[in-house]
Amino acid sequence: MRQEANGKAQTRIQKEKTARIHTAALSVFAAQGFRGATLDAIALEAGMSKPNLLYYFESKEAIHTALIDKLMQTWLDPLRELNDEGEPLDNILNYVKRKLQMSRDYPRESRLFANEILQGATRIQHLLSGELKQLVNEKSKLIQRWVMTGKIRDVDPVHLIFSIWSLTQHYADFDAQIQAVVGADTDPYPDAEAYLTTLFSRMLQV
Amino acid sequence: MRQEANGKAQTRIQKEKTARIHTAALSVFAAQGFRGATLDAIALEAGMSKPNLLYYFESKEAIHTALIDKLMQTWLDPLRELNDEGEPLDNILNYVKRKLQMSRDYPRESRLFANEILQGATRIQHLLSGELKQLVNEKSKLIQRWVMTGKIRDVDPVHLIFSIWSLTQHYADFDAQIQAVVGADTDPYPDAEAYLTTLFSRMLQV
């Protein structure tokens, strides 16, 4: 039985190994989905044997859960930081840029999340209808106030948030399709940022 | 060996069975992904035994391929029909509405496609970098002409197309998340259509 599987005190070597497993599992789960991922593939990617991997995590499910939990802690941070300081439109545009940057920097995390939602979100249902819903409601009110006070044009706040998620995560999740269209040698992100800035500016600017 | 696995002449009963398998497999593949889907689950859903299922399709892979091929025949039809008749902005708005309607009417097809892209699109790579890319280039030129002649505002045509795909398919693919936020008893599509119409109108109207 592993002693420290739930994030308690760990030796340096334990931390290093669990981190390597996290990284390897993230790659494999993001690329293959939960069922498509195998412990063999994760162990290979992490450079250790399968039993060794299972010395650090008690099951495949446990690795996946750890990854999802870790992801959900930070995934909503950009939205949480949407606030009432400065110009409302700039705040929204900055949120869009930050989310797009996350797609670029953490495409595996985005795909892990997308796989989870696409297949019914059974493992994170409680987070979606609890914390996520609550956060969307809260930020919707903020956006609604901006509309009421004439800071931005009239818009459905909830669908505005959905559209930001959709448009930014698309560049990570549908990367295979985007690369096929623009060519593997072309970086789509500069054009994407320009396009999204234009889109939200024109839609919201009074 | 099945004689008619590749869409040749079939008896009425063969057609009916293969259709039932298609429908069942679509549900299961869309919900679970290729690896997550099992022949047991498909057979159960189709109301027949597993060997019976394999009498009509020689393998799990064959069922999946048949579904993907069928899907790809029609998936791009709305974009193909984007043309130069009538008002450019109306054409684009109609394309958006039609794509959104497809998400509503065919969510399983959308998720099947999303699963495929998300996991690297290895099985349809040739279609993406062939037919799809070609079609996007062609329609981009059309949109570019509308920009040049001042029919719509200046916009990156390729990213405009990406954004239409992203925003409309999002309502099918991320349904679990959307339902968690708006509530399972609320139909998000009317608001979604209003929101997307506003979005693209404001962005493109001269």
Add this chain to the structure above:
DNA sequence: GTCTATAAGGGGATAGAC
């Protein structure tokens, strides 16, 4: 802590009776 060997079970596919 890490390994080799292996148990246990799921799942794709086939054999052969009817």
Add this chain to the structure above:
DNA sequence: GTCTATCCCCTTATAGAC
């Protein structure tokens, strides 16, 4: 055409030596 029984590989997880 359809079924029951079964094969066999793949995959998760454990046993036990080192």
